[in-house]
Amino acid sequence: MQEIRVELTKNPKKKPAPGDPLPFGRIFTDHMFMMDYDLGQGWHDPRIVPYGPIELEPSAMCLHYGQSVFEGMKAYRAVDGRILLFRPEKNMARLNVSNERLCIPQIDEEFAKEAIAKLVSIERDWIPSGEGTSLYIRPFIIGVDPHVGVHPASHLIFMVICCPVGAYYPEGLNPVKIYVEKNYVRAVRGGMGYTKTAGNYAASLKAQDEAEKQEYTQVLWLDGVERKYIEEVGTMNVFFVIDDEVITPALQGSILSGITRMSCIEILKHWGMKVTERRISIDEVAEAARTGRLKEAFGSGTAAVISPIGHLKWGDDIMEINNGEIGPISQKLYDTLTGIQWGKLPDELNWTYEVH
Known part of the structure; x- marks a missing residue:
């Protein structure tokens, strides 16, 4: 070297x-x-x-x-x-x-x-x-x-x-409010959505500005072709707990392969929970919210680690999730990840690297 x-x-x-x-x-x-x-x-x-x-x-x-x-x-x-x-x-x-x-x-x-x-x-x-x-x-x-x-x-x-x-979001671990973007597109398959490059974030600024004007913390992006399938939040991958299943959008070339996302999936499977990576539409999430089957939603990323989502706005449809409170899976994931990162829990999966 x-x-x-x-x-x-x-x-x-x-x-x-x-x-x-x-x-x-x-x-x-x-x-x-x-x-x-x-x-x-x-x-x-x-x-x-x-x-x-x-x-x-x-x-x-x-x-x-x-x-x-x-x-x-x-x-x-x-x-x-x-x-x-x-x-x-x-x-x-x-x-x-x-x-x-x-x-x-x-x-x-x-x-x-x-x-x-x-x-x-x-x-x-x-x-x-x-x-x-x-x-x-x-x-x-x-x-x-x-x-x-x-x-x-x-x-x-x-x-x-x-x-x-300190904390990435002012809310800390309190659930954030997320605005579902209907007009603008961030990325499509064949583009650069799966990379961390400046252009992806430049493409998100207009929608983020609109979300902030409406007092929302972040933007949830839909796919760039059909405008119906959920992709990711501006700075986080996203998960939904519907019934007893944890669902996250599959990586299909327009979503960033998050390190925290990967770690969440591995931990959840380690716990024996049902985790599915697949296409999930905003209609499916809205229907699960209406019928009481949407138990939790949360984002994952290096900056925020785990950020529970308490409120989703999709057009005129306002979804309150888990009464605006952090759910048990979000809390346990946060406690486990930060416990490993800060050395409070044993690193059974050998994920940390000590700096001397």
Whole structure:
């Protein structure tokens, strides 16, 4: 593996004190990881340097054509003081899936995992210890050729930045209100919906803005062709508990393969519960809500972990779920996942990676 050069900051920032607010994605640590790619040379010059602005040409291709991918991960301060990552190898594998779709050179997944661990180790004093807090980690790759012309970049930068965070949603673990989008489309099969790329999120902004105007937390997207099958929430995969079955939309090329989604499915099956990945229509969910068969709904994702859904708005149809309260399956999943992530529960599935 390449040696990572380290340049420590001479001007460390003041770290948040215990109990200080930690708004999501607003406070950044002292250092960042960088590595360059040049055609003919490959990935090279891995380094950890002081966090700060980077210089780009106004013609940098990422600014014009959106050739950029990213991941979302967290580091946790365990109750015994250890620093833990949660399934980081899955994030690096998914980053390469996004890379393939966006014509970005593959990264060495093991090296990238070790680079992130080294950065987190240097920034360990930034990892908060309060209940529900963590260090959010954002790896990303951008094409930086100074060229206004549509083609895959020959020069790219791989970067990792970190920020201490509290709960992603202001509601915390209280159920959120979700707005079902009827007019706009986020992704279709054959597109980029299964990747983590900037364009997917740009496509979601209009609907998210409309949802917020109506005082809803997030948007639930329907499929882009028939506009009837549920896909995912803007920042989460989604699950529905109907009767004694946990149902989540199948991955068919337009839905992100969430690491937390994968973990939920594996845990539920480990518990012996019936879990089904299939197409599920908004009509089916609405009918289950009307007949009292919809017991719970929740989202899953790195940022929120588990976010119970207490209220769905689909046109004029308002669905109140579980009296607007968190359900037993959502609660147990949250307790189990966070218990593993914070080292409160034994890691029977070998999902955590200790940073030294």
